[in-house]
Amino acid sequence: MPEFTQIIYEQPEPGIARIWLNRPEARNAQDTALLYELNEAFDIAMGDDAVRVVILAAKGPHFSAGHDLREGSRQSGDFSRVGSWSSQDAAGSESYYCREKEIYEGFCLRWRDLAKPTIASVHGKAIAGGLMLIWPCDLVIASDDATFQDNTLFMGIPGVEYFAHVWELGIRKAKEFLMTGAPITAEEARDAGMVNRVVPRELLEQETLVLARQIAEKPAFGMKLAKQMINAAFSAQGFDNVQRNAFNAHHLAHTHYRLSQDGSMMDRDFLASFGKKSDKG
Ligand code: ZN
Secondary structure, eight states, X not given: OOOOSSEEEEEEETTEEEEEEOOGGGTTOBOHHHHHHHHHHHHHHHHOTTOOEEEEEEOSSOXXXXXXXXXXXXXXXXXXXXXXXXXXXXXXXXXXXXXXXXXXXXXXXXXXXXXXXXXXXEOSEEEGGGHHHHTTSSEEEEETTOEEEOOGGGGTOOSOSSOOHHHHHOHHHHHHHHHHOOOEEHHHHHHHTSOSEEEOGGGHHHHHHHHHHHHHTSOHHHHHHHHHHHHHHHHHTTHHHHXXXXXXXXXXXXXXXXXXXXXXXXXXXXXXXHOOGGGOO
């Protein structure tokens, strides 16, 4: 087992693996190390025949405050890349595009298609990039204090890098969610179909294990096939084409934001409105 510093990997019960995001002081903002550690932990769970379901939960008061923007466009450095988009020193937009293709879009698509079922167990705030840890999971259980928000339009960006908004919320609610940038509650998210169950905060850990047990007791191979079929329907509904377009639009907006005068003004407004730069993205 590797020595993780940003996450905790454990098996609370037979058949169940649980991964905790463990940067509570940074409200689980995602830096490069956290994302690679999370990916490695998923791989460990997938490779262990004793694990039949994986829970993703978070330490501290909030699930995740999004991407850790303090890193800027730094490349993946010492980490072994899992995708094929690679460019450490490219000029212009290329290196930033490749970085996000690897650690944001690449990881999300990979995690969505992990063979074994996954459950996101969410409390507190999940902002922007925080959604990208939740949406690729198969089931979502949230405590009644949970809120969900994509505030990227405040930076001129049309949504987070994994563009599943329409499938998670439906067209009308997805537009409101994205265009207003306002948070929605766990109940609103459940009513829209984004969350399976809402439970009291003090019961979240216990109720997540109850849900995990219901899955762990089923035949593992049949479970993998069922997941694959539902994801095939997701693809057949056009998600993959929308994702490709959305990722490129996202990067057009990144470039526009960086080049335009308005961009620097939005940056100041954004930082003033939302506090430390490391908290959002
Ligand atoms: Zn981005």
